[in-house]
Amino acid sequence: MIQLEGVTRRFRSAVGERTALDAVDLTVGEGEVFGVVGRSGAGKSTLVRTINLLERPDAGRVWVDDRDLMGLKPAALRAARRRIGMIFQHFNLLHSRTIRDNIALPLTLEGRSRAETARRVDELMERLGLSEHARKHPAQLSGGQKQRVGIARALACEPSILLCDEATSALDPETTEDILSLLDQLNRDLGLTMVLITHEMEVVRRVCDRVAVMEAGRIVETGATADVFLNPRTAATRSLLAEGESHAATPPPVGGLVARLVFRGARTFEPVLSRVSRETGVDHAILAGRIGRFRDQPYGQLEISLVGGDPQTALARLRADGVEVEVVS
Structure with missing residues (x-):
């Protein structure tokens, strides 16, 4: 056009x-x-x-x-x-x-x-x-x-x-x-x-x-x-x-692995994170996050700290469940 x-x-x-x-x-x-x-x-x-x-x-x-x-x-x-x-x-x-x-x-x-x-x-x-x-x-x-x-x-x-x-x-x-x-x-x-x-x-x-x-x-x-x-x-x-974000990320616990997660569509409202945490024995703390929409598409963004167990296994399970994962530190 x-x-x-x-x-x-x-x-x-x-x-x-x-x-x-x-x-x-x-x-x-x-x-x-x-x-x-x-x-x-x-x-x-x-x-x-x-x-x-x-x-x-x-x-x-x-x-x-x-x-x-x-x-x-x-x-x-x-x-x-x-x-x-x-x-x-x-x-x-x-x-x-x-x-x-x-x-x-x-x-x-x-x-x-x-x-x-x-x-x-x-x-x-x-x-x-x-x-x-x-x-x-x-x-x-x-x-x-x-x-x-x-x-x-x-x-x-x-x-x-x-x-x-x-x-x-x-x-x-x-x-x-x-x-x-x-x-x-x-x-x-x-x-x-x-x-x-x-x-x-x-x-x-x-x-x-x-x-x-x-x-x-x-x-x-x-x-x-x-x-x-x-x-x-x-x-x-x-x-x-x-500039449009009002939060500041909380410093992670000592030894924690920090990752950013993106959930899209129906996955936004599913208990994916708690399920993976329960199944892998990896605890998590939410440092920052938001849930919103891009026109008709819901999405969620979380910055989390993973502690205990094997964090890489937990991240692999999240990726397998359709969650976008970026390791921050």
């Missing part, structure tokens, strides 16, 4: 030139929810804005739905952009217009008839729970309601792609969960391809099928969300994940 090939974007100013994107390659499949994470200044927002050419690359190609957007003439590019909706961190609503008029704006600009526009706006307000707010103005809504208006407006022209640039960063945790649930449902119901730009690792865990990690204008790691988060290959990814 989306393919970037060698995309480079430079910004020039009086103090010199800065490379925001450095020969980026990226592929997003149809119907996929794809996350892009990284620190501020990594190039995330520039990247998402190249997908609809709001930022035109200095080099490289941008393909959307098998069309090379870089080669399109202005009228054809405008038509292609109608198939790409976009929502923003700060909503970008017109404060002088009602909620209904904000949602209708893309349809009006496209030249839809009043009757067709009214039908589409009614449909979107009903789907996104905005019907009772139709005559209000943005200043009268909460942050979550404003973002729902932004999503409705982005969906007005029935796009096949939805770009989300830090769409939850201005929201509180409860409202963030509400908006993520909405995006997840829209992806499932409408088959939308979504690209989510965020610095919040929990957002990626919650809704993304795959993820790319950016650093200094480059993609340094990409893959299935569970694989990247549970088995990070780069220092940049490990650093981002560490």
